[in-house]
Amino acid sequence: MIRNLKDGKYRLYSRKKDEKTGKRRNLGTFDTREAAEKHEREVQYFKRH
Numbered sequence: 171m172i173r174n175l176k177d178g179k180y181r182l183y184s185r186k187k188d189e190k191t192g193k194r195r196n197l198g199t200f201d202t203r204e205a206a207e208k209h210e211r212e213v214q215y216f217k218r219h
Contacts, residue, residue: 171183171184171185171194172203172206172207172210174203175199179199179200179201180199180200180201180202180203180205180206181196181198181199181200181206182196182197182198182199182200182206182209182210182213183195183196183197184197197209197210197213
């Protein structure tokens with residue numbers, strides 16, 4: 171899940187909420203949406219290999 175921050179950057183959050191905190195885990199902050207989407211694909215690939 172990618173959200174746009176106020177400073178113009180994009181942050182990648184986990185898809186599921188953390189059970190302890192009830193919030194989504196921060197998986198990185200990126201300058202462009204394309205970079206965030208690329209990293210999201212890498213995370214999903216890594217989860218399955």
